[in-house]
Amino acid sequence: MPDPNLFDEGDPSQWRLAIRVLAMPADTNAAGDIFGGWLMSQADIAGATVAVQAAAGRVVTIAVNEFRFVSPVAVGDLVDIYARVQRLGTTSVSVEIRAWARREMDPESRHHVAVANITYVAVGADGRPRPIGASRKKQ
Template identity: 50%
Template sequence: MMPMPSDANGNGDIFGGWIMAQVDIAGAVLPARIAKGRIATVAVNQFIFKQAVSVSDLLSFYATVERIGNTSVTVHVEVYAERNPADPQTVKVTEANLTYVAIDRAGRPRPIPKPAPAAAVTPAA
């Protein structure tokens, strides 16, 4: 993702809220797959801005699952910025922990489907 001038604040840095929205979108991918359906963000457990983000920084978002509960999935998201195309540098700019809950059509929490058991492997004769 590359932030544009319209995403910048009066100082020329990218709005923290814009970054938070992108983290929420990126962080939801794994929980949606695990929940096999609709999810909602229920908590931003931690959000740390380590460095400012500038217009034209190329941002990459990496999410890992921290916990799977009965109805919720917690993920850790790290954001890296690639800067200065003439002499590229990559720096971590943000990290966050978010919790998403699986919801039904009425918006009520629903159980996370249990993963299918791994197929048994029979040794070759």
């Protein structure tokens, strides 16, 4: 169960800690700050873990509907990325994503770093969209 203080809307139990990852020096840009693309990549991976489960199989990312960098990520931050299914379509799953960073020097702290919404499409072995309900019925 995620910390209820982290979520200001809806039922906190709907959110799942999808991934926890350490921001490393190799993830910085020329100015020494964590590169936004690194966090986008981590959010995409986090959302995919939830989408794969919801779609009961392989998914691909079709659209980043929203991505907002709320505050910066620093080297040494431990980044927790939470995700929940927002909408289940015929072949698509839209996932809401929220990320918090714990500073290396202050591990009890929580800094809201990103908000995202990403849509994934369930695909079959041919890479074409596959109805999610059909795959669930087979299981």
